[in-house]
Amino acid sequence: MxxxxxxxxxxxxxxxxxxxxxxxxxxxEGHEVLVENNGGYEAGFENEQxxxxxxxxxxxxxxxxxxxxxxxxxxxxxxxxxxxxxxxQIVYTYLHLAAAKDLTDGLIKSKSxxxxxxxxxxxxxxxxxxAPMSAVAGRMSVQAGAHxxxxxxxxxxxxxxxxxxxxxxxxxxxxxxxxxxxxxIIATGMRAKVYIVxxxxxxxxxxxxxxxxxxxxxxxDNTDLKKLVADADLLVGGVLIPGxxxxxxxxxxxxxxxxxxxxxxxxxxxxxxxxETSKPTTHSNPTFIVDDVVHYCVANxxxxxxxxxxxxxxxxxxxxxxxxxxxxxxxxxxxxxxFLAGLNIYKGQVTYKAVANVFGHxxxxxxxxxxxx
Numbered sequence: 561m562x563x564x565x566x567x568x569x570x571x572x573x574x575x576x577x578x579x580x581x582x583x584x585x586x587x588x589e590g591h592e593v594l595v596e597n598n599g600g601y602e603a604g605f606e607n608e609q610x611x612x613x614x615x616x617x618x619x620x621x622x623x624x625x626x627x628x629x630x631x632x633x634x635x636x637x638x639x640x641x642x643x644x645x646x647x648x649q650i651v652y653t654y655l656h657l658a659a660a661k662d663l664t665d666g667l668i669k670s671k672s673x674x675x676x677x678x679x680x681x682x683x684x685x686x687x688x689x690x691a692p693m694s695a696v697a698g699r700m701s702v703q704a705g706a707h708x709x710x711x712x713x714x715x716x717x718x719x720x721x722x723x724x725x726x727x728x729x730x731x732x733x734x735x736x737x738x739x740x741x742x743x744x745i746i747a748t749g750m751r752a753k754v755y756i757v758x759x760x761x762x763x764x765x766x767x768x769x770x771x772x773x774x775x776x777x778x779x780x781d782n783t784d785l786k787k788l789v790a791d792a793d794l795l796v797g798g799v800l801i802p803g804x805x806x807x808x809x810x811x812x813x814x815x816x817x818x819x820x821x822x823x824x825x826x827x828x829x830x831x832x833x834x835x836e837t838s839k840p841t842t843h844s845n846p847t848f849i850v851d852d853v854v855h856y857c858v859a860n861x862x863x864x865x866x867x868x869x870x871x872x873x874x875x876x877x878x879x880x881x882x883x884x885x886x887x888x889x890x891x892x893x894x895x896x897x898x899f900l901a902g903l904n905i906y907k908g909q910v911t912y913k914a915v916a917n918v919f920g921h922x923x924x925x926x927x928x929x930x931x932x933x
Contacts, residue, residue: 561885562592564628566621567599570635572843574602574866575873577632577653580609582874582881587614591885594618594628603866625649632881634873635860642666648907650889652881654678654693657904657915658805659832664905664919671908673889677877679803679912680902687802689880689902691738692872694827696862698742698798701825702731704861705794706750708823708847708854715854716821718793721751728752729793734809734834736763736777739798739827741770747794748774755788785809790817797826797834803904804914810835812850820852829857894930901926 563586565577576599578586583593593615598607607617618624625631625644633653637645642663645651647670655676657664667674677689687694702720709729711717722728731747733740736758747754748771757778758764764777778788789795789810795818799806806828815837826838833839837850840859847856862869880899883892893900904912909924916923 561629562594562627563630563632563881563885564594564618564624565596565599565615565632566624566641567596568634568863569621569638569641570860570863573635573860573863575634575863575870576600576603576605576866577634578878579870579874580605580613580615582878583610583615584613585878585882586885589882589886592616594624596621596624600870603870605870630881630885632877634870635863636660636663637667639666642670645670645672647671648673650675650884652677652877652884654690654830655904656830657912658803658918659830661919664910664915664921667905668908668910668921672905673903673907674905675884675889675893675899675902676803676904676912677902679904680880681802681898683898687738689873689876690800692876693862693869694738694798694800695742696865696869696872697827698739698796699746700861700864701739701743701796701798701827702746702750702752702794704846704856704858705731705796705823705825708825708856709794709821711821713847713854714821714849715823716793716819718821720747720794730791731755731794731796732788732792733757733796733798735798735800735828736760736767737798737800739800740796741767743796743798743827744771744775747796752794755792757783757785757788786814786817789814790819793819793822795822795824795835797824797828797838799828799834800831801914803912805832805918806834808834808836810837812836815851815853818851818853821854823854823856825856827861829859833857890930893926897927900930903929 709715910916911926
């Protein structure tokens with residue numbers, strides 16, 4: 561198959577869909593790979609490395625979209641890219657459709673085949689292609705939050721780990737999944753006082769096994785969230801419902817009780833955010849203030865560390881891509897129900913229930929469309 565890798569054009573997005581090593585693997589399997597000129601430059605991957613791996617360097621994105629059977633990206637297609645997607649073309653990337661009506665409508669209209677990294681599952685119900693970027697975002701959330709707490713960033717002027725004579729900051733992590741666990745790794749490492757809220761007692765027990773008394777586990781059904789939010793210096797929103805819009809756990813009213821200069825980092829912003837006052841921001845202008853609370857809501861946080869992120873992402877996504885290219889999408893998806901869970905839109909039909917529900921589209925069972933082929 562011919563696989564195309566365009567340069568990412570979302571603002572401040574410097575990751576790329578494939579590394580040179582991934583290209584080498586695909587070429588060794590007999591596939592042709594087209595990479596846009598300097599597409600990997602900001603992530604530290606040079607054109608010459610791609611050429612040496614067997615890729616063809618293409619000067620224009622339009623040629624990539626025109627000539628490729630599979631488009632491999634990192635972030636959701638932007639407006640100009642949606643217009644270039646062809647009927648029956650496979651798009652393999654993060655989509656986060658439940659928070660993006662125009663994108664959903666555009667992909668439906670294109671009649672392309674769209675596989676979302678973030679809804680591919682494994683046998684344990686986990687999200688293996690979302691996990692590496694959730695891990696990066698979780699770790700970055702505390703790093704970014706600690707910076708935002710500095711006074712010159714309009715924060716409280718609090719050092720996360722405290723100092724002799726100064727108490728450590730309170731870090732409240734909403735969600736004990738991959739984001740929450742990785743946020744806790746950094747927050748506990750910086751010696752903050754860390755609370756993790758999750759609805760699952762079993763998951764909280766797992767986190768206690770990992771972190772011991774370095775965290776304070778809190779079951780969401782048995783706590784006063786409003787008080788925890790009010791006491792927080794840094795709040796990390798890491799709540800996820802796979803493929804669906806994030807629940808608004810922190811309301812605007814709760815902000816009135818937060819400390820002046822406290823910080824919210826809403827990692828769930830790709831799925832609409834779990835804080836009512838959140839709105840997407842960029843790496844160049846990452847924060848805004850509501851009720852004296854600093855909000856950091858960068859929608860592509862891992863894009864700030866593109867080399868680390870690209871390497872981590874490819875380790876997870878490449879085996880599925882090899883299967884997709886070697887077997888074709890019908891067989892690759894049809895024989896693997898976990899991979900099939902990634903099929904969000906198929907030739908104008910919405911095949912992911914949460915996306916269909918949020919926008920009022922008819923939901924079509926993904927296995928049924930494959931049976932029609």
